Amino acid sequence: MTIFNKYCSQKLNLIFTFILLFLVGCSQNEQNMSEITFWGMGSEGESIQKLIPEFERLNPGIKVKVQMIPWTAAQEKLISAYASENLPDIFQLGNTWVPQFVALNSIENLDEFTSKSKIVKKESYFEGIWNTNEISGKIYGIPWYVDTRLLFYRKDILQKAGYNNPPKTWAEFYDVSKKIKQNIGNDDKYAVYLPVNEWAPFVIFGMQAGSKVLKDNDSYGNFSGAEFTKGFEFLINFHKENLAPIGISQVNNVYQAFAEEYFAMYISGPWNIKEFKRWMTGNLKDKWMTAPLPSPNSDSIGISLAGGASLVISKNSKKKDAAWKFIEFLSLPSTQLKFYELANSLPAVKTAWEDPLLQNDPYLIAFYTQFHSVVPTPKIPEWEQIAFSKLQQYAELAARNSLTVNEALKNMDKDVNIILEKRRWLLEQNNAK
Amino acid sequence: MQNKTISAYFFLAPALMAIFVFFFIPVIAAFIISFTDFDIYSLSNYGNARFVGFDNYLRLFYDPLFWTALQNTFYFVIVSAPLSIMVSLTAAIMLNSKLVKFKSLFRLNFFIPVITTLIAVAIVWRFIYHPKFGFLNYTLELVGIESIDWLGDPNFSMPAIIIMSVWKNFGYNMIIFIAGLQNIPEYLYEAAEIEGATGFQKFKFITIPMLAPTTLFVGIITMIGYFQLFAEPYIMTQGGPLNSTLSIVQYMYQEGFRWWNMGYSAAIAFVLFAVIMIGTIIQMKIQKNANV
Numbered sequence: 172m173t174i175f176n177k178y179c180s181q182k183l184n185l186i187f188t189f190i191l192l193f194l195v196g197c198s199q200n201e202q203n204m205s206e207i208t209f210w211g212m213g214s215e216g217e218s219i220q221k222l223i224p225e226f227e228r229l230n231p232g233i234k235v236k237v238q239m240i241p242w243t244a245a246q247e248k249l250i251s252a253y254a255s256e257n258l259p260d261i262f263q264l265g266n267t268w269v270p271q272f273v274a275l276n277s278i279e280n281l282d283e284f285t286s287k288s289k290i291v292k293k294e295s296y297f298e299g300i301w302n303t304n305e306i307s308g309k310i311y312g313i314p315w316y317v318d319t320r321l322l323f324y325r326k327d328i329l330q331k332a333g334y335n336n337p338p339k340t341w342a343e344f345y346d347v348s349k350k351i352k353q354n355i356g357n358d359d360k361y362a363v364y365l366p367v368n369e370w371a372p373f374v375i376f377g378m379q380a381g382s383k384v385l386k387d388n389d390s391y392g393n394f395s396g397a398e399f400t401k402g403f404e405f406l407i408n409f410h411k412e413n414l415a416p417i418g419i420s421q422v423n424n425v426y427q428a429f430a431e432e433y434f435a436m437y438i439s440g441p442w443n444i445k446e447f448k449r450w451m452t453g454n455l456k457d458k459w460m461t462a463p464l465p466s467p468n469s470d471s472i473g474i475s476l477a478g479g480a481s482l483v484i485s486k487n488s489k490k491k492d493a494a495w496k497f498i499e500f501l502s503l504p505s506t507q508l509k510f511y512e513l514a515n516s517l518p519a520v521k522t523a524w525e526d527p528l529l530q531n532d533p534y535l536i537a538f539y540t541q542f543h544s545v546v547p548t549p550k551i552p553e554w555e556q557i558a559f560s561k562l563q564q565y566a567e568l569a570a571r572n573s574l575t576v577n578e579a580l581k582n583m584d585k586d587v588n589i590i591l592e593k594r595r596w597l598l599e600q601n602n603a604k
Numbered sequence: 605m606q607n608k609t610i611s612a613y614f615f616l617a618p619a620l621m622a623i624f625v626f627f628f629i630p631v632i633a634a635f636i637i638s639f640t641d642f643d644i645y646s647l648s649n650y651g652n653a654r655f656v657g658f659d660n661y662l663r664l665f666y667d668p669l670f671w672t673a674l675q676n677t678f679y680f681v682i683v684s685a686p687l688s689i690m691v692s693l694t695a696a697i698m699l700n701s702k703l704v705k706f707k708s709l710f711r712l713n714f715f716i717p718v719i720t721t722l723i724a725v726a727i728v729w730r731f732i733y734h735p736k737f738g739f740l741n742y743t744l745e746l747v748g749i750e751s752i753d754w755l756g757d758p759n760f761s762m763p764a765i766i767i768m769s770v771w772k773n774f775g776y777n778m779i780i781f782i783a784g785l786q787n788i789p790e791y792l793y794e795a796a797e798i799e800g801a802t803g804f805q806k807f808k809f810i811t812i813p814m815l816a817p818t819t820l821f822v823g824i825i826t827m828i829g830y831f832q833l834f835a836e837p838y839i840m841t842q843g844g845p846l847n848s849t850l851s852i853v854q855y856m857y858q859e860g861f862r863w864w865n866m867g868y869s870a871a872i873a874f875v876l877f878a879v880i881m882i883g884t885i886i887q888m889k890i891q892k893n894a895n896v
Contacts, residue, residue: 247861254647275648368844418756418845423734552644556863567846593643597652 205493206234208259210249213242215263215316215480218514219501226500233493246271253277260488261497264312266303266481271552273306279484279491280309290499295520299477299545306550312481313498316507316516318440319475320371321541322465323447327458328354328435337462339472341379341405344436344465348414351435364422364434365406365415367567370558371476372438376402378546379466379473385549385587390595392557392587395580403569403576410570417570426450429459438464440478441517444534461537463544477545479519553590561586638870647864660871670872672847673855674879676762680851681830681883684766688830689822691774696781697811711782715775722772726839729768730755755841758848765849769836773829777822784818785811820891824884831880852876 211219216239223235238259240248246268252258253275264272272278285291293301296314304312324337332350334343348362355361365372377384382398385391393399409415415434422428429437430450437443444461451459466473482501484494500506507518508526517538518524529535548554561583569579613620638660640646646653664670695714699707717725732739733754741751754764792810801809812819833851837843843850843858852872860869 250644250647250864271644274645277648368842418735418753423730553863560858560863564847567844571846573846593641593645593652596654597645 204234205232205490206236207261207488207490207493207497208236208238209497210238210240210259210262212240212245212263212265212480215514215516216240218510218516221513222501222506222509225506226497229500230493230496233496235497250275256487258485258487260490261482261484261494263315263480264483266300266312266314266477266479267548267554269304269312269481269483270306270550270554272483273311274552277486278311279486279488280311281313281484281495282310284495284498285310285313288495288499291502295522297477297519297521297542297545299547300479300519300542303477303479303547303550304481312483313502314519315480315482315501316510316514317477317479317519317542318442318517319478319538319541319545320375320438320440320464321475321537322462323429323437323439323443323459324462325429325432325435325459328432337460338465340465340469341467345405345408348409348436349412352412352414360432361414361416361434362436363409363415364425364428364437365409366422367410367417367570368563369439370562370566373403373406373562373566374548374558375438375464375473375475376406378402379464380405385551385591388598389549389551390591390598392584392591394562394583394587395577400576400580403566403580407566407569407576411572430455441535441538442515445515448534461534463537463541472540472544474544474546475541477547479517551591551594553594556590557587561590634870634873637867638874640867642866642870644864646866653867656867660868661875663868664871664875669847669850670852670855673850673852674875676848676850677831677833677852679762680766680769680833681827684770685823685826685830687766688770688774689777689819689826691770692777692822693781693815693819695774695778696785697807699778700782700785711779714778717772718775720772722835722839725768725772726836730840733764756845758846761841761845761848765833765836765840768840769830769833772836773826777826780818780822781815784815788814816891816894820887823887823891827883827887828880831876831883852879 209219210216216237220237223237227234245265249258249262249264249268249272253272258277264278269278285293291313293310297317300314300317301310304310304314322337328351329335329337329347331354332347334347334350338344338347351362374384377394377399380398380402382396382402383393384399386393386396394403410417416422422433425437425439425443426446427450428434429447447459464473464475482498484491484498488494501510502520504518504520504523504526507520507523508528510516511518511523511528517535518529523529524539529539548558565574565579565583568574569576574582639655639657640653641656641659642653698704699710699714704710731737735741735751735753735756738754740754745751752760754760788811792814793806796806796810832853834853834857837849837851838854838857841849843854853876856869856872856876859865859872
């Protein structure tokens with residue numbers, strides 16, 4: 172035997188040994204373990220892996236396999252997985268996506284599980300957030316973490332404009348913006364940042380003015396209605412009066428722009444807190460704060476949108492009980508807190524908010540208040556298209572003065588009614604049955 | 605003879621099967637879908653898809669966004685295809701000249717943008733185009749031109765995309781042109797020189813005709829590629845501002861894979877197919893006439 176052959180046979184032996192070991196390992200797994208797959212998105216998908224060992228320790232029969240998918244491709248991937256019947260047992264869904272997956276008939280109704288559960292109870296969650304997961308009275312997802320939009324503001328700039336407290340009403344919001352712009356003078360700086368590629372503030376202000384956004388069982392647009400017009404026009408005026416920048420390319424980095432006083436107020440969500448903390452350092456450290464949204468009248472805070480992500484179980488899953496155990500584990504206040512520490516995602520369970528970790532964070536106080544006044548966007552699969560493609564398009568046209576507010580919203584309704592044609596047809600079909 | 609044909613098909617069968625399964629079936633399926641309103645509701649229950657005849661195509665005809673997208677795509681193709689071919693040809697001729705030293709170094713440099721991932725390129729160009737701190741505006745201001753909001757102004761967003769994609773893509777065509785140039789026999793130039801031809805005459809009467817097949821190839825490939833404009837605006841502007849950089853493929857992608865209006869999206873795809881085919885036929889006709 173030559174040296175070469177000897178080396179080769181040794182190598183082959185080694186490979187065989189590995190294959191044997193692998194096979195033994197596999198068969199052992201299949202005998203005693205139930206393995207569930209979980210798809211998490213972005214950084215949450217990464218952070219959750221650190222919670223798995225604890226779960227597996229508490230539930231010796233269950234193994235969890237986590238797969239991370241990027242947020243930007245998540246929806247596409249999930250729907251493709253659905254089409255090829257490859258959905259994981261349990262996955263994370265942005266709570267505005269729940270209606271789409273219910274329309275696909277791809278996720279399990281969880282009422283049976285929640286009615287028996289000692290851990291997951293409707294009362295433990297913020298009402299508006301829970302509501303986003305309820306479609307035609309049935310629950311399809313369990314809130315995992317929550318977010319909403321509220322006001323981020325620069326204390327120092329508002330103080331200079333004579334406001335020691337953040338604006339509580341629309342009138343104050345407008346007034347402080349005017350005064351800030353006066354103080355700025357001709358500089359290329361603004362009072363508010365209201366980018367037209369973020370549809371949420373437009374919907375929020377429309378809803379605050381009393382609009383339902385859609386009408387007739389969510390089958391027709393109601394954007395040109397008086398209420399939505401009022402809120403929409405209020406915001407567009409900030410662009411028209413140069414209180415907010417129209418273009419969006421000036422701001423490559425929102426946090427840097429906030430630190431450089433390019434704008435003093437911004438309506439956004441909790442995902443920004445960490446980055447703002449990082450950029451607002453040195454003598455800027457205590458110069459910013461969060462506040463609940465201003466409202467049209469002064470007796471309450473303004474409503475905002477119920478955001479966040481939910482946990483859902485695939486209808487085709489063969490391990491629904493194991494998957495539910497994992498959901499219960501993730502819904503424990505202690506797990507929720509740990510997850511907040513890992514991923515900075517705000518707990519959906521109210522009792523978790525009593526922990527000093529959250530109580531002592533000054534930026535979170537406003538969020539806690541705001542979460543009690545959140546409402547879902549219309550719970551139909553077409554909503555994403557309406558918001559992202561149409562509302563942003565017409566907000567931009569109105570902000571740039573290419574269309575008047577009334578023209579923009581009339582066209583908006585026309586487009587929305589075309590999108591909803593299928594929905595009307597399906598509703599008719601159901602009624603006929 | 606017949607036997608030979610049969611055995612030829614026999615040998616071709618595996619390839620034909622693959623083409624049939626992975627190309628023709630999807631194309632036919634897409635064509636059928638383009639006559640339905642296949643959408644997210646139909647994914648779970650095919651019964652929810654309705655046969656709508658030519659409705660999708662008719663709706664396209666009245667869809668202002670489709671016309672905007674088509675117009676933008678034509679704007680892009682008509683300006684940047686010739687521009688990119690001219691830049692490639694110029695670069696190729698310069699690199700083919702005997703006077704240039706370090707040829708392979710330059711060739712490499714010009715080719716690097718082609719192989720660099722678009723994401724990296726887009727990030728760098730976003731900084732170059734930045735209205736306040738961008739290098740381009742800085743240079744323009746030195747010459748006394750007022751700064752331009754390249755990606756934010758609807759009038760300048762498409763030129764910005766054009767400049768970037770010409771820069772990114774000309775290297776590829778340049779390599780093909782260099783190969784074409786090297787195939788032109790040297791003696792033609794020598795003969796012309798003896799006859800007393802000027803440099804421009806040599807270019808016009810030798811280089812251009814001899815390069816005609818290469819130019820046709822480059823022209824068609826570039827046109828087809830540019831009609832499918834997608835990644836550049838998708839990353840740089842997401843089609844904005846005011847849809848000024850929305851391309852037809854991007855519109856198709858949005859309708860199909862973001863909003864799951866598969867039927868409508870398939871109709872857009874077939875319109876794009878028709879447009880590209882007409883463009884190719886016209887180009888071949890022109891080239892044919894020029895050769896006669």
